[in-house]
Amino acid sequence: DAMVIQNPRYQVTQFGKPVTLSCSQTLNHNVMYWYQQKSSQAPKLLFHYYDKDFNNEADTPDNFQSRRPNTSFCFLDIRSPGLGDAAMYLCATSTVQGADTEAFFGQGTRLTVV
Amino acid sequence: AQRVTQPEKLLSVFKGAPVELKCNYSYSGSPELFWYVQYSRQRLQLLLRHISRESIKGFTADLNKGETSFHLKKPFAQEEDSAMYYCALSGWAAGNKLTFGGGTRVLVKP
Numbered sequence: 001d002a003m004v005i006q007n008p009r010y011q012v013t014q015f016g017k018p019v020t021l022s023c024s025q026t027l028n029h030n031v032m033y034w035y036q037q038k039s040s041q042a043p044k045l046l047f048h049y050y051d052k053d054f055n056n057e058a059d060t061p062d063n064f065q066s067r068r069p070n071t072s073f074c075f076l077d078i079r080s081p082g083l084g085d086a087a088m089y090l091c092a093t094s095t096v097q098g099a100d101t102e103a104f105f106g107q108g109t110r111l112t113v114v
Numbered sequence: 115a116q117r118v119t120q121p122e123k124l125l126s127v128f129k130g131a132p133v134e135l136k137c138n139y140s141y142s143g144s145p146e147l148f149w150y151v152q153y154s155r156q157r158l159q160l161l162l163r164h165i166s167r168e169s170i171k172g173f174t175a176d177l178n179k180g181e182t183s184f185h186l187k188k189p190f191a192q193e194e195d196s197a198m199y200y201c202a203l204s205g206w207a208a209g210n211k212l213t214f215g216g217g218t219r220v221l222v223k224p
Contacts (some may be wrong), residue, residue, distance in 0.1 A: 033212065041217075055211065064134070105159065108157065
């Protein structure tokens, strides 16, 4: 009964080869987030969607892009992965209704760059 | 800009001892504060939020606006409490995005 599903769980890509990570949700939440989490560090927000409105963090590299074709799906595209992009990528969703903004996380996709 | 600070990277306590994880924040407006927990090999999940004023798994956290703190406490730690704990902040003034602190690893020894 997973509500936020990330595919794949593990992704190996070559240096410089474009890669796409996917996230789907069954919660009908209007906010979707992508976080990057490196070993022993806090999740770092890359960007988030509030419905179709895309919000990029100022320090997110241009190499990272995102698409949200509909409410349920969100994709993270890394155009030219570098060794430094190896990390766990977390997708999360939330609904903004009053003060209830609990975020629900997927299991994450661990990206390895070779 | 909003910021969340967790000064302790690691807390090691014995089973049955009290544990307190510190969290301080900076935010313009009325924040929503949360504690998230990540057990080994599990997804990040909400532990508790300040607005509900509830105790979850024996943990409580009080928002102190004067000190801009939201420390997490449990009077008697259990081995199953060993995990990574993240304090997080959200709010309308920050575009509803969830910002995490650096995390505190709690190790409860038998």
